[in-house]
Amino acid sequence: MRPQALLAAALLGMALPVLAGEIAPSGRRSGYDFMSADSKAMQDDDTANPAMLSVLEGETLWTTKAGAADKSCSDCHGAVDVSMKGVAARYPAFSAASAAPVDLGQRVNLCRRQHQEADPFAPESRELLALTALIAKQSRGMPITAGGDPRLASSVARGRELFVQRQGQLNLACANCHDDNWDKHLAGSAITQGQPTGYPIYRLEWQGMGSLQRRLRGCMTGIRAQAFDFDAPDMIALELYLMSRAHGMTMDAPAVRP
Amino acid sequence: MMRSASRLIVLIIAALPAAAVAQTLARYAIVGDGIPEPLTGQPGDPTRGRALVLARSSTCILCHFGPFPEARFQGDLAPSLAGAGSRSTPAQLRLRLVDASQVNPDTIMPSYYRIDGLTRVGSAWRDKPILSAEQIEDIVAYLATLRE
Numbered sequence: 001m002r003p004q005a006l007l008a009a010a011l012l013g014m015a016l017p018v019l020a021g022e023i024a025p026s027g028r029r030s031g032y033d034f035m036s037a038d039s040k041a042m043q044d045d046d047t048a049n050p051a052m053l054s055v056l057e058g059e060t061l062w063t064t065k066a067g068a069a070d071k072s073c074s075d076c077h078g079a080v081d082v083s084m085k086g087v088a089a090r091y092p093a094f095s096a097a098s099a100a101p102v103d104l105g106q107r108v109n110l111c112r113r114q115h116q117e118a119d120p121f122a123p124e125s126r127e128l129l130a131l132t133a134l135i136a137k138q139s140r141g142m143p144i145t146a147g148g149d150p151r152l153a154s155s156v157a158r159g160r161e162l163f164v165q166r167q168g169q170l171n172l173a174c175a176n177c178h179d180d181n182w183d184k185h186l187a188g189s190a191i192t193q194g195q196p197t198g199y200p201i202y203r204l205e206w207q208g209m210g211s212l213q214r215r216l217r218g219c220m221t222g223i224r225a226q227a228f229d230f231d232a233p234d235m236i237a238l239e240l241y242l243m244s245r246a247h248g249m250t251m252d253a254p255a256v257r258p
Numbered sequence: 259m260m261r262s263a264s265r266l267i268v269l270i271i272a273a274l275p276a277a278a279v280a281q282t283l284a285r286y287a288i289v290g291d292g293i294p295e296p297l298t299g300q301p302g303d304p305t306r307g308r309a310l311v312l313a314r315s316s317t318c319i320l321c322h323f324g325p326f327p328e329a330r331f332q333g334d335l336a337p338s339l340a341g342a343g344s345r346s347t348p349a350q351l352r353l354r355l356v357d358a359s360q361v362n363p364d365t366i367m368p369s370y371y372r373i374d375g376l377t378r379v380g381s382a383w384r385d386k387p388i389l390s391a392e393q394i395e396d397i398v399a400y401l402a403t404l405r406e
Contacts, residue, residue, distance in 0.1 A: 169383040170317065170368040171376055181335050181366075187320045188331030224383045 021179045023193055028119025028249055030197045031257055034190040043256035044191060049088020051133055051202035051254035054209045058134025067118025076115060081138055088136040089144050092149040092240040101155045101240050104132045106213060106231060123230035129209040129230050133200050136253035144251060159241025160235055168225030195246040205258060212239050283371065284391045292349025293356060297391035308399025310393055341406035370394060376381045
C-alpha cells in the first residue's frame with residue numbers, strides 16, 4: 001500500500017471512532033454463530049423452526065378485520081411481503097406522534113389504536129408476537145439500519161449509557177459481558193455479543209416466542225437488577241442502542257436461540 | 259425551638275439506614291490487601307463452603323471453573339479456582355469475596371458483602387449482601403484448601 005493510501009486509511013479509521021470496549025464492525029457476530037449445529041439447522045429449515053408457527057398465526061391476523069373501524073392490516077398495507085419488506089430492520093424508529101422512538105410492537109399497537117380503533121395487544125401476547133414475527137420475517141437477509149435518524153440521537157446515547165452502566169446486586173453492566181467477554185462462557189453457555197438480529201425469537205429455554213424486551217428483562221433479572229417495565233422509555237432506548245450497535249448486520253428473524 | 263426539634267428528627271431519620279446497615283453487615287477491618295479476621299469471629303466450615311461454591315445461587319461457578327468434576331456447567335469468564343489457597347492467603351480471599359473492587363476497581367467480580375454504591379438493585383435483593391458473613395467464611399475456609 002502506498003503511503004498516501006495508508007494515510008487515507010488511518011484518517012478514515014479516525015473518522016469512524018469505535019468507542020472504548022465496543023466491538024469493531026468486522027468483529028461482530030450474530031447469536032446464530034454461537035449456536036450448536038442442531039439449533040442452526042432448526043432455524044434454517046422453515047418447517048422445523050417453531051417460530052414459523054407464530055408467523056403463520058401472524059398471516060391470519062394480518063388479514064383479519066378488527067376494531068371499531070373494522071379494518072385489517074392488509075386493508076391499508078396490502079401484501080405483507082411487499083409493504084413490510086425491510087421495515088423491522090429500521091425499528092425502533094422515531095414516531096412523530098409520540099415524539100419518541102417506538103419499537104415494532106409499539107408501532108403495531110399504535111396502528112391498532114389509531115387506524116383499527118381496537119385495544120392494543122398486551123406486551124408478549126401471542127398476537128403481538130405473531131404480528132411482529134410476520135413483519136420481522138420480511139426483513140430476513142436485509143441489513144439492520146435502525147438508529148440513523150438524527151431525531152433518535154439522544155435516545156441512542158441514552159441506550160448506550162444504560163448499556164455501560166453497572167446495575168443490580170451483581171453490579172454488572174451489559175458491556176461487561178457483551179462487549180468485553182462475549183467469547184467466553186457463563187456456566188457453560190456462550191455469552192454472545194447481544195446482537196439483536198433475530199427478534200422476536202423462539203427461545204428453547206422458554207419453549208416459546210419472546211421479544212427483545214423479554215430477553216433484556218431476563219438478563220436484568222440475572223444480574224439481580226430491577227427489570228425495566230415493558231415499553232418503558234429506557235427499555236426502548238436500550239433496544240434502539242442495541243439495534244444501532246448492530247448496524248449493517250443481517251437480520252435472521254424469526255430466529256431460534258438457546 | 260420547633261425548628262431545631264424537627265431538624266433533630268430529620269437527623270435521627272437520616273441516621274436510621276446507617277444503623278440498619280450496621281445491624282445487617284458485620285464490621286471488618288482491611289489490613290494491606292486482605293481482611294485478616296473472620297467476619298463471624300470464627301473459622302468457617304470447608305465442607306459447607308464447597309457446597310456453596312457449587313450452588314448456583316452463590317454464583318461462583320457461573321464465572322469461575324475449578325476442580326469440581328461433578329459440576330457440568332462451569333464458567334470460563336474468570337480464573338480457575340484450582341490453587342486459590344496457594345495463590346492467596348485466607349485474608350486475601352476474604353477481601354476478594356467481600357469487596358473485590360477494593361483490590362481492583364475495574365473488576366467484574368461482584369462484591370459479595372456490600373450493599374451500598376449499587377444501582378437499581380431488584381426489590382428481592384435490595385439491602386441484602388449476596389452472601390452472608392457465615393457463607394463467606396465457609397467459602398474462604400474451602401478455597402484455602404485448594405492447593406497445588
